[in-house]
Amino acid sequence: MSSDGLITGNGVSRRSFLRTGVAAASGVSAMAAALSPLAGLKDLDEFSLDHWLKKHYKEMTPEEMETTLERIREEVEQRYAVRPDIRDIKPLDGVEFVYALNISRCIGCRRCVHACVAENNQSRSPEIQYIRVLKMEKGSINLETSDHHYDPPEVPEHDSYYMPVQCHQCKKPPCVKVCPVEATWQEADGITVIDYDWCIGCRYCEAACPYWARRFNFATPKLPKDKLNANMAYLSNRPRPKGVMEKCTFCLQRTREGRMPACLEVCPTGSRKFGNVLDPESEVSYILREKRIFVLKEEAGTLPRFFYYFDERGSRFHDPLIPLTVEGDTP
Amino acid sequence: MKSAVVGYISFCWQCIRISFRGTRLYFLWMTLLSVIALLGLNAYCKQFVHGLVTTGMTDQVSWGMYIANFTFLVGLAAAAVMLVIPVYVYRNMDLHDVVIFGELFAVAAIIMCIMFVTADLGRPDRFHHLLLRINFPMSMLTWDVFALNGYLLLNLHICGYLLYTAYRGRKPTKLFYIPFVFIAIFWAVSIHTVTAFLYVGLGSRPMWNSAIIGPRFLASAFAAGPAFIILTLQIVRRFTTHEVKDEALFTLRRIIQVAMIINIFLLVCELFTEFYTDSAHLASIEYLFFGLGDHKALVPWIWTAMAMNMTSVILLMLPVSQSIRFLNVACVLAIFGIWIEKGMGLIIPAFVPTPLGEIVEYAPTWNETLVCFGIWAFGILFYTMSVRVAVPILSGELTYKLVKARNGGEAVASAAAGQ
Numbered sequence: 001m002s003s004d005g006l007i008t009g010n011g012v013s014r015r016s017f018l019r020t021g022v023a024a025a026s027g028v029s030a031m032a033a034a035l036s037p038l039a040g041l042k043d044l045d046e047f048s049l050d051h052w053l054k055k056h057y058k059e060m061t062p063e064e065m066e067t068t069l070e071r072i073r074e075e076v077e078q079r080y081a082v083r084p085d086i087r088d089i090k091p092l093d094g095v096e097f098v099y100a101l102n103i104s105r106c107i108g109c110r111r112c113v114h115a116c117v118a119e120n121n122q123s124r125s126p127e128i129q130y131i132r133v134l135k136m137e138k139g140s141i142n143l144e145t146s147d148h149h150y151d152p153p154e155v156p157e158h159d160s161y162y163m164p165v166q167c168h169q170c171k172k173p174p175c176v177k178v179c180p181v182e183a184t185w186q187e188a189d190g191i192t193v194i195d196y197d198w199c200i201g202c203r204y205c206e207a208a209c210p211y212w213a214r215r216f217n218f219a220t221p222k223l224p225k226d227k228l229n230a231n232m233a234y235l236s237n238r239p240r241p242k243g244v245m246e247k248c249t250f251c252l253q254r255t256r257e258g259r260m261p262a263c264l265e266v267c268p269t270g271s272r273k274f275g276n277v278l279d280p281e282s283e284v285s286y287i288l289r290e291k292r293i294f295v296l297k298e299e300a301g302t303l304p305r306f307f308y309y310f311d312e313r314g315s316r317f318h319d320p321l322i323p324l325t326v327e328g329d330t331p
Numbered sequence: 332m333k334s335a336v337v338g339y340i341s342f343c344w345q346c347i348r349i350s351f352r353g354t355r356l357y358f359l360w361m362t363l364l365s366v367i368a369l370l371g372l373n374a375y376c377k378q379f380v381h382g383l384v385t386t387g388m389t390d391q392v393s394w395g396m397y398i399a400n401f402t403f404l405v406g407l408a409a410a411a412v413m414l415v416i417p418v419y420v421y422r423n424m425d426l427h428d429v430v431i432f433g434e435l436f437a438v439a440a441i442i443m444c445i446m447f448v449t450a451d452l453g454r455p456d457r458f459h460h461l462l463l464r465i466n467f468p469m470s471m472l473t474w475d476v477f478a479l480n481g482y483l484l485l486n487l488h489i490c491g492y493l494l495y496t497a498y499r500g501r502k503p504t505k506l507f508y509i510p511f512v513f514i515a516i517f518w519a520v521s522i523h524t525v526t527a528f529l530y531v532g533l534g535s536r537p538m539w540n541s542a543i544i545g546p547r548f549l550a551s552a553f554a555a556g557p558a559f560i561i562l563t564l565q566i567v568r569r570f571t572t573h574e575v576k577d578e579a580l581f582t583l584r585r586i587i588q589v590a591m592i593i594n595i596f597l598l599v600c601e602l603f604t605e606f607y608t609d610s611a612h613l614a615s616i617e618y619l620f621f622g623l624g625d626h627k628a629l630v631p632w633i634w635t636a637m638a639m640n641m642t643s644v645i646l647l648m649l650p651v652s653q654s655i656r657f658l659n660v661a662c663v664l665a666i667f668g669i670w671i672e673k674g675m676g677l678i679i680p681a682f683v684p685t686p687l688g689e690i691v692e693y694a695p696t697w698n699e700t701l702v703c704f705g706i707w708a709f710g711i712l713f714y715t716m717s718v719r720v721a722v723p724i725l726s727g728e729l730t731y732k733l734v735k736a737r738n739g740g741e742a743v744a745s746a747a748a749g750q
């Protein structure tokens with residue numbers, strides 16, 4: 001390009017003035033056209049000053065929390081025509097929750113998956129589920145040969161066993177370590193929670209989780225009005241906005257008030273056990289003491305609080321027991 | 332003091348003014364880039380309204396083209412040191428006159444990086460949470476925020492200071508920029524190392540959980556970056572009055588030769604370890620190179636990249652690449668080969684299969700692709716403007732004195748005030 005016109009005075013000719021004007025006008029209109037999709041923004045209150053100035057969960061005073069809860073009640077009532085019972089439920093003293101799942105009993109019916117969705121107000125479209133049930137080949141524990149989308153007329157199938165996977169509430173959670181804004185953390189009772197109003201949606205935690213337990217709201221979650229569960233906690237099943245992570249919280253809105261998780265209650269085979277591992281009398285303490293247990297991907301070193309165990313003597317839902325005789329041992 | 336302020340305002344104003352002056356070809360080029368950038372902005376606005384559902388990403392493959400491009404561009408930004416080191420450490424005079432184009436390129440690349448990361452966020456409106464509650468030093472992403480922004484500031488300062496002193500017709504004070512040049516050298520290595528650690532530190536992704544990723548990133552960056560700069564320097568030479576010696580290009584060629592060989596060597600080390608061991612770790616790499624069952628989306632890409640890299644390295648080693656034409660072919664091949672290899676070839680297969688063994692493939696959507704093109708167009712637009720401003724200032728065609736002489740002091744001040 002030539003160096004002409006590098007240094008000129010302020011004298012502007014009519015022609016160049018017109019040219020500049022036309023260029024500027026078309027620039028502005030092109031910019032406006034580019035930005036036009038923004039007119040489709042709904043839920044503008046999501047971008048309100050209140051939301052923008054809102055503090056991190058751990059920095060809110062009890063009064064600020066109450067104001068926030070009230071605002072959520074109003075927003076939920078407006079959208080779902082139900083006034084929710086939402087609380088900020090704190091962890092109980094002397095409690096550390098542990099889950100145990102009996103893989104010799106699980107029949108792969110996926111009732112837990114659906115009970116979880118109903119309890120925790122997950123988006124129905126796009127569909128979000130916290131529990132994934134894997135159909136495993138007998139004689140192998142290789143996840144890469146598992147079937148995630150099995151759909152036979154009837155379960156259980158005889159050549160397989162089933163392994164439900166959900167958040168393992170690790171003692172050394174990689175998801176918490178990698179979060180750039182401390183939007184996810186481990187509570188005193190061992191449950192890893194997310195502040196949905198703090199998450200920036202970078203999905204680093206989703207990449208870091210060895211159990212594929214975290215889910216992202218790629219779109220605004222859709223939930224029919226009549227399907228809303230009005231019993232809610234701030235850190236668990238309140239409705240989520242788009243663009244943030246969510247995950248299993250061991251149903252803390254239930255379990256911190258002495259009830260069992262929804263997935264456990266619905267299980268028809270009693271494969272699911274849940275309780276306080278610090279209480280030596282609890283069922284989970286007994287299982288950890290007496291049963292043959294294992295954790296998934298122990299080599300990941302995250303120390304899960306979700307244990308799998310199996311019965312020593314087969315299971316009534318699988319192949320019948322072969323009489324236990326040792327050759328030459330017949331009476 | 333007052334004259335310094337007036338001088339600085341005049342500098343800024345002239346930079347803006349001159350960006351809008353040029354030949355017909357310059358306007359055509361800038362209009363083209365603006366149109367693509369605006370198409371990208373339009374696509375991004377759609378994504379902002381509807382969410383990341385407008386991309387091809389899923390819970391299974393939760394990072395895609397945005398993070399792939401980000402990774403590649405961090406490398407290009409870091410590669411500016413491959414001009415800086417010869418000039419400031421080894422006093423290479425051929426590169427001395429062009430080093431600033433490398434630094435300006437680093438600025439443009441980092442701006443693109445930041446745009447790609449922002450495009451990837453589900454809640455860009457909460458970006459300020461990073462300032463209010465940053466998980467430093469635990470989260471590698473926070474390290475990357477510091478590394479990238481620090482590198483951006485360093486390069487902005489170095490380029491800005493050198494251009495400003497040239498505009499004022501002064502000799503730059505060494506104390507004001509040489510220390511920053513040396514800090515920037517270390518910082519450049521750190522931005523790419525930290526970006527590698529972002530992936531390397533994840534035990535859940537066996538493909539990334541390898542100590543060699545960091546060195547591989549640096550090697551590929553130091554090949555693709557100078558290759559990109561060789562091409563841009565020729566464009567500068569072709570369209571401006573700035574002199575670029577062939578010797579400068581051939582110094583960069585030697586750097587690419589070495590970097591490319593190291594890059595391919597490290598890749599071979601990685602592939603040997605994975606394929607010979609043949610453990611469960613192999614799945615992602617196997618997916619990348621051969622596909623898993625019927626899932627083969629990345630196979631043609633990676634083999635194209637391999638062919639490009641190999642052709643490039645052979646051309647670079649042969650004397651034919653002492654001719655500019657063949658050197659350019661080698662550079663283009665290296666850039667595209669590395670873009671595939673460390674972009675989609677490194678980011679996407681790490682998510683396939685998922686940690687639970689599910690195989691879901693990823694393909695970018697049209698909207699997501701437009702956003703990527705838009706960001707690239709904006710970055711190139713920014714770089715073109717930088718070069719447009721830098722060339723006349725460095726050659727002494729545009730200086731404070733000349734502007735003042737032409738306009739009279741008041742006109743400069745009023746123009747500055749009008750801005």
